[in-house]
Amino acid sequence: MFRVDRLVSLYLSHPFVLTLGPSAGSRVPILMYHSISDNLFGMSHPYFQINTVPEVFSQQMRWLRNSGYRTSSLPEVLTGLQAGEDLSKTIVITFDDGYRDFYTDALPVLKQCGFTATIFLATDRIQLNPARVEGADYLTWKDVRELHGEGISFGAHTVTHPDLRSLQPDQIEYELGRSKEIIEDHLGVTVESFSYPHGFPEEDKDYTRYLEDVLCNLGYDHGVSTNLGRASRKSNRFFLPRIPVNSLDDPSFFQAKLQGGYDWLHWPQLLKKYFFHRTVALRERALDNKETSSR
Numbered sequence: 001m002f003r004v005d006r007l008v009s010l011y012l013s014h015p016f017v018l019t020l021g022p023s024a025g026s027r028v029p030i031l032m033y034h035s036i037s038d039n040l041f042g043m044s045h046p047y048f049q050i051n052t053v054p055e056v057f058s059q060q061m062r063w064l065r066n067s068g069y070r071t072s073s074l075p076e077v078l079t080g081l082q083a084g085e086d087l088s089k090t091i092v093i094t095f096d097d098g099y100r101d102f103y104t105d106a107l108p109v110l111k112q113c114g115f116t117a118t119i120f121l122a123t124d125r126i127q128l129n130p131a132r133v134e135g136a137d138y139l140t141w142k143d144v145r146e147l148h149g150e151g152i153s154f155g156a157h158t159v160t161h162p163d164l165r166s167l168q169p170d171q172i173e174y175e176l177g178r179s180k181e182i183i184e185d186h187l188g189v190t191v192e193s194f195s196y197p198h199g200f201p202e203e204d205k206d207y208t209r210y211l212e213d214v215l216c217n218l219g220y221d222h223g224v225s226t227n228l229g230r231a232s233r234k235s236n237r238f239f240l241p242r243i244p245v246n247s248l249d250d251p252s253f254f255q256a257k258l259q260g261g262y263d264w265l266h267w268p269q270l271l272k273k274y275f276f277h278r279t280v281a282l283r284e285r286a287l288d289n290k291e292t293s294s295r
C-alpha cells in the first residue's frame with residue numbers, strides 16, 4: 001500500500017533530523033506495541049494497525065540489540081532527561097491492553113535480547129482465566145504475577161478501556177483510581193504509571209490539565225499517551241509521546257522512527273485534532289443557539 005507517512009519519514013524527515021535535528025541523546029523513543037500476533041483486529045489503515053506478527057517483532061528486537069540499544073524504565077528515563085544525561089541508544093518498550101500473546105510471543109524474545117518492558121492493563125480484561133474480548137485473549141492475574149517476577153513493569157490503562165472524554169468526573173476518577181488499586185492489590189507494589197486509552201486529546205488544554213490533576217491526586221507519577229514522537233525534557237510527564245510500531249514497519253522504516261524520522265507526524269496529528277475539536281465546538285454552539293431560540 002502507498003504510504004505518504006512512510007515516504008516522508010524515510011526520504012525527507014529522517015535525513016533532515018539526522019543532520020539538523022536535536023541531539024539523539026536528548027530524545028528517547030518509547031515504543032508502543034499492543035498485540036504480538038497475526039490477529040488484525042479489523043483495522044483498515046496501516047497507521048492504525050495494532051498487531052505486530054511474531055516474526056517481525058522478533059526481527060525488530062534483534063535489530064535493536066545488534067544496534068546497541070538498551071531498554072530502560074519510564075521513571076529512569078524521566079530522571080535521565082531531567083538531569084540532561086546522554087540517553088542515545090536508550091529505549092522504553094511498552095505494551096497496551098494486556099494481551100496474552102505478550103506471555104507466549106513477546107517475553108521469550110525480550111528475554112533473549114536482555115530487554116525489559118512495561119505493560120498497561122485494562123483491569124476488567126484481566127481475570128483468573130484468560131478472558132476473550134473481540135477475538136483476542138488477555139493475560140490472567142497469574143500470568144501478570146509471573147511476568148512481574150521476571151522483571152516486567154505494570155501500569156494502569158483504566159478499568160473498562162472507555163473513551164474517558166465521554167464520562168463524568170466521578171466515573172473518570174473511578175477508571176483511573178480503581179485500575180491502579182486492583183493492580184496494586186494483585187502485585188503488592190505501588191503503581192505509578194498510566195497509559196491513556198484511545199487517541200489522546202492534547203488539543204483540549206482544559207481537559208488535559210484536569211486529567212493531570214486527577215492523576216496526580218490519585219498518586220500517579222507519570223504516564224504515556226498516543227501523541228507521536230520521542231520523549232524529551234519538555235514532554236508532559238503524564239502524557240509522554242510514543243512511537244507506534246506494527247507489522248508494517250520494515251527495518252528501514254523502524255530505524256527512521258527510532259531516530260526521529262517519524263516525529264514530524266505529530267504536527268498533522270495535532271492539526272487534525274484542533275480542526276476536529278473546533279468543528280465539534282462550533283456544532284455544539286450552533287445547537288445551543290437553536291435550543292435557546294426555540295425556547
Ligand SMILES: [Zn+2]
Binds near residue numbers: 096097157161197198
Ligand atoms: Zn488500549
